Every structure is written in structure tokens, then in C-alpha cells.
Amino acid sequence: MLRYAFLRILGAIPTLLLVIAIAFLMVHAAPGGPFDSERQLPPDIEENIERAYHLDESIPRQFIRYINGVVRGDLGPSYRYREFSVSEVIGSAIPVTMTIGLLAFLLALTVGISAGLVAGLRKNTVLDRMITAVAMIGISVPVFVFAPLMILVFAVTLKWLPASFAGGSGVDRLLLPVVALALPQIAYIARLTRASLIDVMNSDYVRTARAQGLGTASIVRYHALKPTMLPLVSYLGPAFAAVLTGSVVVEHVFGIPGVGRFLVTSAMNRDYTLVLGITIFYAAMVIVLNLVVDLFYAFLDPRIRSR
């Protein structure tokens, strides 16, 4: 298993390089540059700035310079935030995004799985219909509608919670963003769990177990729970990535200084190095998450392990 993990990580390096190359070409191909505004700079000044940031060099040269830096762990200076390096910007944003993402993910898992199991076991009852209906709403209402609505109710009208991340401290300021971020995932996970459980409960081995006289609780506990989780596990990787990248909107609405918000602003500002730095971060994360999911899958399903 260790060897498998090692090979997978090794295989990820060319993928990452390819991602960097494509992203590098794309940001440089986008019209405009990091220092363009409606106040056009005098030519002398423009030259001074381009020289200072090596923007006067050819694209291949800039690329080699960049890759050289990345290999040494240097993502370069941010073109927009001139006092900060890209590593510092990302470094300050990762803990925030991770905290909110992880909390939202855990909330989505607990609530989603519980609701899904209840709905699956009480198939076609009023309870099931209610859960399914709420899940449908959770999937269909976009975050950019739901999040401001929560701010209006809980921050502006009731004044229970802060309207922004910076406006509060501790648990207060995390509550609304975490719920907003978790909501669509709760809905997905609940539906997935429900469908999977119903499927498993209709399978031959469950019927055999029932024929042997086992109660529903024992069947669920010892025979149905693990296989029910299988489709869920393969969804967890993408779900976690979605929670982290999906935080773009939530971070924007609540003014959270996370990675997603910097990705959007840096793309708008043509902050080449910051866009690339965040792209590398996201790509590395997706690669790692997929690896973790595959390993977890092997752990859950003995048939995969033996292969």
C-alpha cells in the first residue's frame, strides 16, 4: 500500500507541471497586465516597472525563471500586494479556508449521513418526503442567494451574529459561513446515502441476513452500513474539494480572507504569480484528496485490496 501511495505521488509531478504550464500560458494570454489601469503610465515609468518585475523578458524565459523558483519553493512576489510574497498571501489564507472548509465538511457529513439513513430506512414515509424535499431545496438554492439571506436575518435584523468574518471573533464569525458552505453538501450527501442504503437493503445478502432472523438494527450496523458508505466515499474527495473551492462565493459574501477570494481578485488584477500559486495549491490538493480517497476505498472494500 505504501509503495502504491509513493508511485501515485511520483506520478502526480508531471500532472502538476502540466497544470502550471497551462495556467502560466493562460494568465499571460489574457489581455491586460498587472499594472494596467485607465491611468496609462508614461512609457519610461512603464519600462521601469516591467524591468523590476521581469515582465520585459520573453514568455519562455519568464516561465523558466518561474519554474526555477517553484522548484526551490519560491512562488515569487505578488504583483498586486507589493509588500507580500505569494507564499505569504497563500499561507495566510490557507488556515482560514481549511478551517471553514473542514468544519463545513464535518457538518455536511454528520447531518447529511444521519438524514440520509433516516430517510432511507423510513422510505416513502412523511419523514422521508420531508427530508428529500429539504434536500432538494438545499441543492437548488444557490449559495449566493442563501448566504446574503442569512446575513439579513441573523446579522442585520436579529443582530445575533456578525455580518462578516472580520466583524466577529471565535465561533460567532464561523457559524454562518460554515452553514452556508455545508448546506448544498448536506443535501447531496443525504440523497446519496438514502439511495445507497435503499439499494443495499434490497440486496441478496441483506435478504439472507433477514432470513436468518437478524433485526433491522443489526443488519444495518453489521451488514449494510459499510457498503452503503462506498458510493459516499468516492464522493467525499470531490465533496471536500468542492467545499474548499466552493468557498469562493461564501468568502466573498462574508468577507473571509481565504484562498478562494484571493483566486478571484488575483485573476481580475492579473496578479500572475498569485494566480499561479493558488492554482498550484488547488491542483496539489485535488491530487492528494483523490489519493486519500483511493486509499480509503481500498481500506473499506476488501475486493479492491486483494487486487
Added chain:
Amino acid sequence: MTISRLCKRDTARWTLRLLLLSFLLLNACGESGPQPELRSVLNRGTGDEPESLDMHKASSTGAGDVQRDIGEGLLGFTRSGELRAAAAESWEISDDGREYTFRLRPEARWSNGDPVTAEDFVFSFQRLVDPATAALYVKSVDSIENAGEIMAGKLLPAALGVSAVGEHELHIRLKHPVPYFLSLLTHPSTFPVHPGSVEQHGDAHARPGNHVSNGAYRLQDWQLGSHIELVRNEHYWNNAETAIDRVIHFVSPEPMSELNRYLAGELHVTHTIPPESFRQLKEERSDEVRTSASLAVYYYGFNMTIPKFAENRRLREALSMAIDRETIANDVMGRGERPAYGWVPDGTANYIARRFPYADLSKTDRQRKAKQIFQEAGYGEDNPLTIELRYNTSNIHQRIAASVQAMWKDVLGVETKLINEEFQVMLANIREKKVTEVFRLNWSGDYNDAHTFLSTLESDNPSNLTGYRSDEFDSLMDRAAQSDPDHRQILMAEAEGVLLRDHPVIPLYFYVNKSMVSRQVEGWGDNVLNYHYSQHLSLTTED
């Protein structure tokens, strides 16, 4: 075991784990919020995040707001926007208008207690023009002797026409008289940087922990994407008059989110008011809505390098005349914007702005005349016109463009194709001058003088994005630059007259500064430049 018990047990275990993990994570990130319990803390929304707090590396308005709190130039502004003595206590101007002598306040101190000296200013001006600094905003100094040659790398920074006589006397020599030079010295790019810190930390001197400043506040903390925290500079010469102990500038790029934060009581001051909420706020909280005329114009520019517009002044005039500016300013915008019938906003200091001759016609007369000129330009039912109008992605620009499209269709029968582009893409297209026909942009004044508006349309000005070239206009501007103040105004007004006759641009409205200001805030003064120094404000305890 029944299912409900099973579910309960699982849920309980999960909840426990979740709580434990949350607790750990919260502890890890719960500390970073600003501490609001201090006795006098002002929370300001500051719009986009400053790109830098180095006086020589920033050019955005968001950075300027913070820089005016932590730094101080030779001159500053009062609450209502009049020039006042700041780091310099007095000054003299030579008869030919080229020599400035400033006497610095002997009691002025940096935030580390060092005295602020004339040498510090010399060091800072030289750093600003040094090509190695790669400063973004140099307009404030390019009239100083040798500045252009230094920035072009032909002379060394030491050749700049700024020198110190003793500790507290500073001389500045200009290439030619600049009547608004004193107001340029209120711009943060002319604020001094602390030489010792720059030598010790290089470009990192403006970071929290390294930053030494000479303003009423000093930099305490900067959480990227969240806020910048300033605390009182105990060494500031006017510290006794400063009421607020701590100022937190919150990054608030989204006007609607900013307003919510204000309504939730998290901000005392916002940097703008979203148009969709303005009317309601004006009705319900009229004493908190603060607006004032602004030195900025919203305009449509013609690409003057394509034959369609370059060779047809009548067409440009007809298109301008057919737009009902009152509808755009009052109905589409409706936050106190003023219809623009000229290029230089009313309220610009020492200047009587010109207006289009058709400004005072009634709407019907204007439309009739527009139709007539449109026909004279060679267009009409038998020769219809189609135009492309380019604007950058935004609700407001979209609404204005749609209104103009309808007006051109109704009055002239022109078919307008609206093209919506991301800002940088649009800018690149405008500069290329190939695909662009008519484009939307705005211009905000850098200093309170008509020159900041008129000079943008000079033939060789890099910010002239229309490609308009007029020898008549250029020569009037040149002559104005070399004249005494009274004559200069007349010549600039004449130049504006040429501009309004030629129609390289269609000014639509003059902006308005708008902010929500809490009832707790005292000392807020409305002014055209929208500068609000935190040291002029105080907070009352009543809500």
C-alpha cells in the same frame, strides 16, 4: 437495538468528535480578529484592499485613505477640503513661481521618536523618482526640476531639484510654474518615508513591525483580505488633538456586503453606498447618508482613429446631443449624480467650467437638433448607422449602456450593439484602437484643478485613450501652462471649449461621493476629493 437508538448512538459519537475538532480549530484561528474593546475605535470600510502602504508603491484610493492616516506630507486638507499646513508649518513661493521654500515643524516626530527633517524629505523625493523604486504614481513630482530625466535613467536621483537647508528648511525647484503644486503635496506619494527603515528593511519597510511613519497613526497590523489596524502615534506633533485611539480599515470590495456590515453595526463609515439601496436609505436614515459633489466624470469615448468617427464631428455631436443626461443621472443612477454637459466637473477650484451649447435647450429641442445634425452628418433612414458600445462588466454600466442604446434608437434610429467585457480585456481593446468604436470609462481628478481633467486629452498624454489629436487644444494648454493664474484659467476654459466643440468624448454625469456615516461619528466634513482623515473624527458614546 432499535434503529433510533442506533442512530442516536452514532450521532452522539459524531457530535462529540465534531465538537472536539471544532474546538481545536477555533482556538487555532479565533485569535486573529481585531480587538474591539478599546475605548475609542473607528471602524471604516475602505473598499478594495490597498496594494501597498509604501508611499511610493501605491496609487489606489483605498491605499490613499490608509496612507493619509499614517503619513503626513508638507501640506494636508481640512475637513472641508481647504489646504492646510501639515508637516510644513509655513512656506514661501518665489515671484516666478518656480522656487518653493518650506519651513518644517521642529516638533514633528516619526513614530519611533526621531525628528522629521528636511533631509528625510529629500531622501523620499529622490526615492520616488529613482527608476529602481519602480513607483507607480509620479505625477505629483514630474514638474520638479530634472524629475523626468531621472525617471528616464539619464540623470542620478541626486540631481533632483529638492534640497535641504539645515534641519528644517526644504527647497523645491520646478521646471515651470505649476499653480496647483501645493495641492500635489497632499498626495501620499509625496509623503516622507523613514530613511533608516528603508535602509534597514528595503521594500519590506512598509510592513507591520517595520513601518515607521510620521502621521497621526502608525501601522499595527495588516491581515490580508480582512483589515488594516492603526494605532495612535504617540509622537505625532498634533497628538493632543487626535481623538480616536485606534482605526481599523476593513477591506470591503463588495458595496452590498459593506452596507450589511454597516447595518449590523460593524462599521462606522462605509466607502460607498450601493445604488439599489440608496433611495431606501435616504428615506429611512437620511442623516446617515452623506453625499458630496465629486471630482470625477463618467464618460463614453470615441475611438478617434477609425474613419467613421475621426472624420465626422457632426456624427459625434449628434450622438452626444441625443442622450438625455437627466434621465441617466436622476433615474438610472439617482444618488445625487449631476448630468455632465462639460468635461471639467463644477466645483473644481478656481475654474468656471464650460458647457455644451445645447445644455440649456429643452429635451424636445435638443432631440430635434440632434436629428438634424445626424442627417447633416450623412446618416438617416436611407443610410442607417450601427455602432458598437463597449463597457466593462457591472450592473451600473450595463443599465446605463442599455438606456443610451434606447435613446440613440428612439432619437436617431441608430442600432447599437452592446459589448460587455471584463475590465482588463476592455482596456486592452481600447488601447489597441482596432475593434473598439465607443467605450465607457471614467476619470477622477488627482488634484483639485481643471488641469487634471483637461490634460488627459492632450495628444501625447498616455491616458488619452480616444486617440484625439488637436493642435489647437494642445497649444492652448501649453500657453496656459506658461501663464499667470488669471490668464491660465481663461486659456484652459478656451481649451475646454475646443474639446466640447470637437466631441472626442461624451461626458454623461459627474460622480458623487457617498458614504454611510454613523450618528456616533463627529467631525465628518464633505469635500470634493472625498478625503476624510481619521484624526479629524471623533466618536460619541450615544447610539
